Amino acid sequence: MKIYLAPLEGITGFIYRRALxxxxxxxxxxxxxxxxxxxxxxxxxxxxxxISPENNAGMYAVPQILTNSAEDFLRTAAKLKTYGYGEVNLxxxxxxxxxxxxxxxxxxLAKPEELERFLDEIFEKCPLExxxxxxxxxxxxxxxxxxxxxxxxxxxxxxxxxxxxxxxFYKNTPNLDVFEQALQESSSPVCYNGDIFTTADYEKFAAxxxxxxxxxxxxxxxxxxxxxxxLKGGKGADKAELKKFHDRIYAGYCEEMSGDRTILYKMKELxxxxxxxxxxxxxxxxxxxxxxxxxxxxxxxxxxxxNESPAC
Numbered sequence: 001m002k003i004y005l006a007p008l009e010g011i012t013g014f015i016y017r018r019a020l021x022x023x024x025x026x027x028x029x030x031x032x033x034x035x036x037x038x039x040x041x042x043x044x045x046x047x048x049x050x051i052s053p054e055n056n057a058g059m060y061a062v063p064q065i066l067t068n069s070a071e072d073f074l075r076t077a078a079k080l081k082t083y084g085y086g087e088v089n090l091x092x093x094x095x096x097x098x099x100x101x102x103x104x105x106x107x108x109l110a111k112p113e114e115l116e117r118f119l120d121e122i123f124e125k126c127p128l129e130x131x132x133x134x135x136x137x138x139x140x141x142x143x144x145x146x147x148x149x150x151x152x153x154x155x156x157x158x159x160x161x162x163x164x165x166x167x168x169f170y171k172n173t174p175n176l177d178v179f180e181q182a183l184q185e186s187s188s189p190v191c192y193n194g195d196i197f198t199t200a201d202y203e204k205f206a207a208x209x210x211x212x213x214x215x216x217x218x219x220x221x222x223x224x225x226x227x228x229x230x231l232k233g234g235k236g237a238d239k240a241e242l243k244k245f246h247d248r249i250y251a252g253y254c255e256e257m258s259g260d261r262t263i264l265y266k267m268k269e270l271x272x273x274x275x276x277x278x279x280x281x282x283x284x285x286x287x288x289x290x291x292x293x294x295x296x297x298x299x300x301x302x303x304x305x306x307n308e309s310p311a312c
Contacts, residue, residue: 003228004160006193006218007031007064007089007133011269013046014055015252020221021059023245024237026228030056031133031216034064034091037072043079049256053084062131064089068103068114070121077126085128087157092134095166106135106166109147116150123154131157133193133216138166141178148182156188160216163194170219176208183209196220202231222273224312236312242277243305246270250301260294267297278308 005012005020005027017030035047049055051063063080065088067073077088092115094105101107108115123130132151137143141163151159163179164172174194183190192209193216196202202215221227225245226237237245249270253263268289275285284304291297 001232002028002191002214003231004029004191004214004216005031005221005228006216007033007091008218008222009033009094011222012218014050014052015249015256016270017059017061018055019245019248019252020225023241023248024226024229026226026230026232026234027059028214029060029062031089032056032061032063034066034094035076036066037069037076041072041075041079051080051083051085061085062087062089064091064133066091066094066099066104068108068118070118070125073118073122074125077122077128081127087129087131088126089160090122090130090132092132093160093162095135095164095169100138100166106138109135109143109166110138112146112150115147116153119150119154129157130154131160133160133162135162136165136175136178141165141175144178144182148185152185152187154188158191158214159186159188160191160193163192180209183212189214191216193217196231197223197227199230219273222270224277225274226312230312237277237310239305239309242274242310246274246301246305254294260292263294264291264297277310277312278304279311280308284308 003026005017012033021030032050035043063085065073065076080088091105092108096105099105099107103111137147161179161182163174163176179192190212191214192205192212196205196215196217197220217227224237230236250267253266257263271285271288275281281304284300287300288297291300
């Protein structure tokens with residue numbers, strides 16, 4: 001079983017990925033949150049740090065591109081090749097309204113003719129292998145039959161399927177019936193993405209789809225950073241590991257960012273997902289949400305780790 005880390009914008013940047021890799025491991029690929037090509041053709045400072053070989057040393061990292069312009073995709077892929085990358089991922093799954101309204105991410109799926117022309121050009125000219133991360137469509141999962149027929153024309157490295165439509169965002173449940181049909185009909189290797197939060201979730205999925213050899217997890221890993229290791233038969237996270245993991249992320253944000261408010265915004269985002277791993281964390285999570293100074297935050301976190309143990 002191969003396990004991939006999903007790219008989550010604003011969360012799984014290089015600081016988080018580095019800490020996850022060093023403290024827990026378990027992933028076969030680490031997908032870098034999407035690069036959004038700009039008119040000048042330059043990487044932003046955030047993107048440069050995210051794709052820096054130094055910040056991804058030792059891991060198989062795959063940059064993701066979010067665009068509906070073949071020219072922008074190809075220009076970005078060519079630059080990524082100079083950084084040493086051999087694979088790039090196309091984002092056709094982002095459900096954000098600000099992305100979709102511009103015809104990008106899942107929004108591109110509503111324009112199959114344009115999408116096919118786009119894919120024609122990038123697969124003909126791209127210097128890197130291309131994988132695709134997709135949803136089933138915008139509103140109707142029945143749209144995916146036509147979309148998959150388009151995908152099948154191209155030599156994809158992998159097709160990563162999140163079997164929800166855009167309007168679902170992360171609600172409802174993944175449409176496993178459509179995923180099953182896609183698994184049977186796809187001409188490309190298929191990776192599953194969606195609602196794998198625990199080993200029980202994976203075992204239930206694997207019982208229905210024993211032929212699937214690759215899964216991707218994002219929110220499940222945010223809630224349990226040892227998830228990939230556990231899915232491969234390893235142990236859960238202990239308190240010392242979680243403390244080390246937290247401290248590396250916190251130190252990274254303190255080094256990269258300025259101002260308590262900015263740093264604490266990132267840490268509060270982390271704890272939104274991570275806090276439930278401690279059964280009695282509610283009062284600490286509330287205190288963390290109220291923190292306005294890093295000094296106070298540090299005291300709350302020390303108290304949490306001193307008094308509580310993870311249930312994993």
